Amino acid sequence: MSLSGKVALVTGAAQGLGKAFSEALLKRGAKVCLADVQSPLGEATTTEFQQEYGKDRALFVKCDVSSVSELQTTFTKLLSEYGQLDIMINNAGIMDEHNPARMVDINLTGVIMGTNMAVDVMSKEKGGQGGIIINVASTAGITPRAFFTPAYTGTKFGVAGFTRSWSYNPYVKKMGLRFACLCPAFTATDILNPMGTLYPVDAEKITQMIGINEIPAVVAGFIQLVEDEQCNGAVMTITAQEGIQFYKKPLALSKM
Numbered sequence: 001m002s003l004s005g006k007v008a009l010v011t012g013a014a015q016g017l018g019k020a021f022s023e024a025l026l027k028r029g030a031k032v033c034l035a036d037v038q039s040p041l042g043e044a045t046t047t048e049f050q051q052e053y054g055k056d057r058a059l060f061v062k063c064d065v066s067s068v069s070e071l072q073t074t075f076t077k078l079l080s081e082y083g084q085l086d087i088m089i090n091n092a093g094i095m096d097e098h099n100p101a102r103m104v105d106i107n108l109t110g111v112i113m114g115t116n117m118a119v120d121v122m123s124k125e126k127g128g129q130g131g132i133i134i135n136v137a138s139t140a141g142i143t144p145r146a147f148f149t150p151a152y153t154g155t156k157f158g159v160a161g162f163t164r165s166w167s168y169n170p171y172v173k174k175m176g177l178r179f180a181c182l183c184p185a186f187t188a189t190d191i192l193n194p195m196g197t198l199y200p201v202d203a204e205k206i207t208q209m210i211g212i213n214e215i216p217a218v219v220a221g222f223i224q225l226v227e228d229e230q231c232n233g234a235v236m237t238i239t240a241q242e243g244i245q246f247y248k249k250p251l252a253l254s255k256m
């Protein structure tokens with residue numbers, strides 16, 4: 001799918017993977033609304049992109065994805081600026097085992113609410129043009145071996161299950177929607193902080209053992225999902241050792 005003229009909303013876009021996803025979309029001709037709870041940093045990132053790709057191509061909205069009203073305001077601002085939404089990236093997330101409730105609110109509830117609002121705006125049955133919704137889970141959302149981040153792992157299992165469930169919905173074809181789940185393993189961003197885990201020493205040791213992705217490797221997988229019009233139900237893992245792999249393809253729905 002050509003991304004020229006498409007409109008994307010990326011949550012958690014001020015830094016890290018969200019910033020890199022936003023830039024990859026901009027490079028391919030999309031307009032991007034960057035949403036993040038970090039206001040000065042999100043504005044600085046957006047200004048940087050406006051200078052590089054054009055003032056009308058990037059928009060910052062301060063948004064805490066755990067707040068339904070802030071998410072709603074973000075969609076309203078995005079639609080009033082760009083008039084459409086084609087690509088929704090629910091990326092915002094934290095890793096803090098010492099605050100599990102906050103982590104559930106951001107990592108899981110934020111993704112569910114962001115997805116549901118995007119479905120309402122993007123569905124062809126509701127006047128939208130269809131498109132893709134990518135939710136960022138983690139390899140921790142498929143294999144619970146990261147015993148030092150159990151609550152984080154729970155949120156990411158939730159994201160993967162939620163996204164896959166949407167992809168099995170027999171009505172998504174009519175809606176013109178695709179749902180995919182991006183599952184990177186450890187990647188070199190600020191989220192890697194052993195102090196947020198239950199067992200910092202083990203966390204560091206195991207991270208080194210598993211290996212750390214560089215951001216561009218994850219961006220390559222991300223773009224593959226965005227551009228692949230057949231990717232509904234894809235669960236893509238990206239690891240330092242094995243690169244891009246697909247965890248599971250959707251089962252046939254013909255008997256449902």
Ligand SMILES: NC(=O)C1=CN([C@@H]2O[C@H](COP(=O)(O)OP(=O)(O)OC[C@H]3O[C@@H](n4cnc5c(N)ncnc54)[C@H](O)[C@@H]3O)[C@@H](O)[C@H]2O)C=CC1
Pocket residue numbers: 011012013014015016017018035036037038063064065066091092093094106136137138139183184185186187188189190191192
């Ligand atoms: N870096 C890694 O090892 C991996 C990261 N992930 C996931 O990738 C996503 C992006 O994380 P990274 O870029 O690595 O981390 P990061 O910490 O660099 O970026 C996270 C971004 O989310 C924003 N954010 C945090 N809480 C928010 C909220 N309530 N509302 C809106 N924005 C909020 C932050 O301000 C920040 O800009 C997260 O969902 C994370 O769980 C998944 C697998 C591996």
Ligand SMILES: CCCCCC(=O)CC\C=C/C=C/C=C/[C@@H](O)[C@@H](O)CCCC(=O)O
Pocket residue numbers: 095137138139140143144145146149184185186187191192193194195196197203204207208210
């Ligand atoms: C050299 C820096 C070492 C820092 C090590 C850490 O801080 C690791 C633990 C801290 C944060 C963990 C973040 C979790 C990210 C997950 O989404 C995912 O990458 C976990 C993958 C686990 C797995 O594949 O089994």
